[in-house]
Amino acid sequence: MQVLKGVSFELGEGEVKVVFGPSGSGKSTLLRCINMLSPPDKGEVYLRGQNIKAPEVNINEMRARIGMVFQHFNLFAHLKAIDNVSIGLRRVKGFPKEEAREKALEVLDSVKMDEWADRYPAELSGGQQQRVGIARALAMDPDVILFDEPTSALDPELIGEVLQVMLDLAKSGTTMIVVTHEMGFAKAVASEMIFLGEGVIIERGTPEHFFISPKSERVQNFLQQLDVLYGSHEKLLK
């Protein structure tokens, strides 16, 4: 089954791309194609000019440069928060134990999770787990981070803390591709938004474009439904 058809875009340094659209439209597949967790049958992905599908490229090295944050966090259940963050440094980047720990603590501090460093994932709330998930991706100093609906599995009162971390990251110049329906986040930091439907780009543009004058009826209807769920976007535009 062909999931994505002719989806093509460029992402510049420090840009935030927000991808949204109905479920089944291929948003998660798109992200998994980018880091080759689901290698695309056709098409290419370039990271800083390097085709990551090229045969001479070590895909593991490429993935270390493409962070990923999952909808269901996917923290390593048998490792403490700190070890979730440091394991990549140790096993992939070859950091000595102590250095990896120091760096992991720094990164946990940046997502305000340093106090919880010695907790296991199952001992943390969803919002805390997701912040560790973000820290795990951040620790590798990736060129870009992919977010796959990072807040959609969270209780409403936990969404804010995760979005705040993501906002801080975006503002500090982190290059991000974010699949989300958090339109407030999109409005605040997206350099471009892409509406995906049935595997094709139906409409793309700036947040202003989408919230003031979306062209296609599909997008208008979709945004209206989000309005019903989360309140009007008029407020967000101020």
Add this chain to the structure above:
Amino acid sequence: MIIQDRPNPIGELLIVLEYWDHIFAGFLLTMWLYVWALMMGFFLGLILANLRQYGGWFLSRISTGYIEFIRGTPLLAQLFFIYFLPSSLNIPVGDWKIETSFIILNKDITIILLDYRTLAGLLALGLNSAAYQAEYFRGAIISVGTGQLMAAQSIGMSRIAGIRHIVLPQALRRVIPAWSNEAAYLPKYTVVVYFIGVKDLFSQAHRTVAFTFISLTTYVLIAIIFLVTITLISKGLDILHKKTMIPGL
């Protein structure tokens, strides 16, 4: 008038216990077989489970074929197959053995650790146990979920490293309750080696009966030895399970 001798269980037990050195030697040999077969089954089973789960088209079919073949044929048949295979191919098995002796309470106890028969028994038990253990491991690997391996790969770990450092540590914790089945079954399966002349616990019991003509008491004693041993093993695994539990889960 017919005078019927009432069986006296205590008296019988005392007679049987005069052969305690035989029974003890048999017990040690049974445990020796058990530990090695369980370990062989563990490592081979782990390999089979990983091949079946991650091995790709060809290797996973090989692994599945092996597992189904072993589970679908009798252990005794597998034992005889291994035991008789060399001689039917005219391969000399040699008359060699490694044994150990020690003296306890003035009784000389000798155990054959390894000879051709014991080796055949060990192989049959280990190869058989591997197939069953593989399915326990595979179940646990599946229960860990694909998201863990995906996350491992997303930070740049290779598939193998992800399996080794992320999936297996969790799968091995999860497998303990189900796997304890195999740990509890295997000591009893070892009795099949009696048929190829290995002097295990069951075979020593049989010998004791031949000397004393007291069968019921002897076999009940053997059953109790198994019961106590396996209860201890189960309890040990239960403690291991609790100790290795991931906090919060």
